[in-house]
Amino acid sequence: xxxxxxxxxxxxxxxxxxxxxxxxxxxxxxxxxxxxxxxxxxxxxxxxxxxxxxxxxxxxxxxxxxxxxxxxxxxxxxxxxxxxxxxxxxxxxxxxxxxxxxxxxxxxxxxxxxxxxxxxxxxxxxxxxxxxxxxxxxxxxxxxxxxxxxxxxxxxxxxxxxxxxxxxxxxxxxxxxxxxxxxxxxxxxxxxxxxxxxxxxxxxxxxxxxxxxxxxxxxxxxxxxxxxxxxxxxxxxxxxxxxxxxxxxxxxxxxxxxxxxxxxxxxxxxxxxxxxxxxxxxxxxxxxxxxxxxxxxxxxxxxxxxxxxxxxxxxxxxxxxxxxxxxxxxxxxxxxxxxxxxxxxxxxxxxxxxxxxxxxxxxxxxxxxxxxxxxxxxxxxxxxxxxxxxxxxxxxxxxxxxxxxxxxxxxxxxxxxxxxxxxxxxxxxxxxxxxxxxxxxxxxxxxxxxxxxx
Numbered sequence: 189x190x191x192x193x194x195x196x197x198x199x200x201x202x203x204x205x206x207x208x209x210x211x212x213x214x215x216x217x218x219x220x221x222x223x224x225x226x227x228x229x230x231x232x233x234x235x236x237x238x239x240x241x242x243x244x245x246x247x248x249x250x251x252x253x254x255x256x257x258x259x260x261x262x263x264x265x266x267x268x269x270x271x272x273x274x275x276x277x278x279x280x281x282x283x284x285x286x287x288x289x290x291x292x293x294x295x296x297x298x299x300x301x302x303x304x305x306x307x308x309x310x311x312x313x314x315x316x317x318x319x320x321x322x323x324x325x326x327x328x329x330x331x332x333x334x335x336x337x338x339x340x341x342x343x344x345x346x347x348x349x350x351x352x353x354x355x356x357x358x359x360x361x362x363x364x365x366x367x368x369x370x371x372x373x374x375x376x377x378x379x380x381x382x383x384x385x386x387x388x389x390x391x392x393x394x395x396x397x398x399x400x401x402x403x404x405x406x407x408x409x410x411x412x413x414x415x416x417x418x419x420x421x422x423x424x425x426x427x428x429x430x431x432x433x434x435x436x437x438x439x440x441x442x443x444x445x446x447x448x449x450x451x452x453x454x455x456x457x458x459x460x461x462x463x464x465x466x467x468x469x470x471x472x473x474x475x476x477x478x479x480x481x482x483x484x485x486x487x488x489x490x491x492x493x494x495x496x497x498x499x500x501x502x503x504x505x506x507x508x509x510x511x512x513x514x515x516x517x518x519x520x521x522x523x524x525x526x527x528x529x530x531x532x533x534x535x536x537x538x539x540x541x542x543x544x545x546x547x548x549x550x551x552x553x554x555x556x557x558x559x560x561x562x563x564x565x566x567x568x569x570x571x572x573x574x575x576x577x578x579x580x581x582x583x584x585x586x587x588x589x590x591x592x593x594x595x596x597x598x599x600x601x602x603x604x605x606x607x608x609x610x611x612x613x614x615x616x617x618x619x620x621x622x623x624x625x626x627x628x629x630x631x632x633x634x635x636x637x638x639x640x641x642x
Contacts, residue, residue: 219540219571221514221524224503225270225278228318232292234278235503235514235524235538236270239567241280243293243548248524248537252548253567254293255560260284271311273318279341281308286323288341294550294557301343302335312360314391316367322392324372326356334360334372336392348394354378360392361413363424364466367391371426371446373411383409383430385446398446406431409440410463415486417470423447425486427472429461437461439474441487452487463504463513473531475500475513480531491530498534541572546579557581 223236235242240256256262260282269281278289279299286299286308298304307327314320321337323344332355333347351357355376363369370388372395375381383402386395402409409430423445432438432451437460440449455461455476463475472483474490479497481490500513503524511527513534522536537543547564550556561579568576 219523220502221538222267222502223270224505224512224514224524225272226505226507227272227278227292228274229276233537234270234272234293236268236280237523238265238267241268241270241293242538242544244537248526249543250545251538251543252546253544253560253564254548254556255563255567257563258296258555258559259287269309269311271313271321273313273321273340275318275340277318277340279311279321281311281323283307286311286341286344291550291554293548294554296555297342299337299341299344301337302346303344306330306335308335309357310359312362312370314367315362315364320391322360322362322370324357324360326358329353331355332357332374334370334388334392334395349396351376351384352378355384356408357386358408359411361411363414364416365414365424369414369424369445370395371411371414371424373409373428375408381407383407385442385449387446400442400447400449402430402449404433412464412472413466415470415472416466416468427464427487429464429474431460437476439464439487455481455490456493462499462501465504465506467506471506473504473506473511475502475504480511480513480527482530494532497531500531500534544568544571544573546575549579550581552581 218238220238221235222238225234226232227234231245231247233244233248235244235251240259240261241254242251243254244251259268259280261268264283266283271279273279276290278293280287280296285304285306287296288299289296303323303325306325308323309326310324312322314322319338319340321341323335323337325332325335331347331350331353333350334357335344335347337344351374355374355378357372357374360370360372363371368389368391370392372386374384374386376384380403383405385398385400387398388395409428412427412429414424414426423443426442426446427439428449429437429439436454436458438451438454439461440451442449455474456478460477461474462477465473467473470486472487474481477499478493479499480494483490498515500515502514503512505512509528511531512524513527514524515522522534522539524538525534525536527534547560548556557579561581564578565576
């Protein structure tokens with residue numbers, strides 16, 4: 189009996205160690221990937237997380253950190269939007285504005301104009317013009333709408349016709365057929381909470397409500413966008429998803445450019461839709477609790493559930509014929525991965541406690557070098573990474589502010605972003621992971637306790 193209890197204690201301790209090493213947290217939430225962006229000029233992949241950004245230049249074999257102190261998201265429970273442009277700009281949204289980088293993430297500047305101190309939910313880049321970028325806002329107490337940049341994200345102009353105070357705007361999507369067409373969803377909480385659909389026919393300069401409204405749906409509804417391949421002569425087929433009053437996820441489809449929507453039949457009773465995306469060929473992919481469901485006919489029919497399918501929850505994207513997706517840590521054996529067979533099987537590309545090799549490699553004097561390098565040891569220990577040594581650049585300068593970014597025409601180049609100080613706010617249950625010596629002591633005490641009870 190004594191040997192059995194000793195074995196059980198040993199197994200318990202080993203499971204505890206594995207659980208602690210795996211279930212790290214980012215700002216009070218489980219570590220999770222929430223956004224993905226692909227560089228238009230290189231194989232580089234950016235993945236936004238609850239604890240900052242990660243960058244891979246080798247197809248996901250290794251990842252490097254852009255710390256959240258630099259991104260201004262430390263101690264904030266927000267999911268930043270990430271976008272890249274063919275002009276070589278990386279944009280990241282936050283609760284206090286938009287950051288942009290022209291050197292791959294080594295230095296950032298705050299976008300100027302109408303977006304400083306604005307809560308920005310989503311970013312969209314005009315597929316026909318990388319200098320034309322839209323940003324949706326949800327700042328409490330202000331008249332929100334879609335802010336417009338014509339200089340690649342350095343500055344933004346205020347919404348041409350903002351909604352009344354009390355309306356927040358969420359995802360924004362360009363039409364894949366006509367660059368002058370843009371869609372977004374607003375939620376009005378002045379009185380009965382009402383979902384309104386908005387459309388722009390002037391590339392986002394102004395938006396008007398289409399007349400479609402809804403109440404009783406889960407908030408915020410998630411705009412998927414317009415289906416590629418819609419005949420240019422006809423209106424766009426537009427889609428969003430939300431849960432109805434029966435807690436079933438429903439896919440809503442418009443055949444008239446968002447003027448009206450029809451809820452399509454549920455995929456199955458009690459099913460949940462987490463995210464959706466289109467392929468360039470017009471096929472619709474839904475990330476659900478039954479795995480990836482695919483439609484080739486605009487959502488009229490879907491492929492059957494995949495037995496034992498991996499569940500993807502965030503950042504579903506189709507890029508170069510490959511499907512990409514994210515999931516919360518602990519839900520799957522990977523945090524970001526790819527599928528080459530439309531979701532039947534997945535290959536892990538990012539695992540937090542295995543593939544993060546260090547901070548992004550940047551030169552002396554860059555913001556990332558100054559702000560992120562000193563915090564690397566703390567981050568690596570919290571995620572149980574093997575490389576805990578800080579890089580050579582600026583070792584021991586924790587607390588030093590960042591240096592200026594390169595900026596852009598009309599932007600705030602040179603304005604420090606983020607700042608040093610403190611360690612990474614990612615933690616496990618609010619504490620550091622126990623060191624191996626401490627775990628050995630814990631194990632020894634457990635054995636003594638068992639022997640005394642026998």
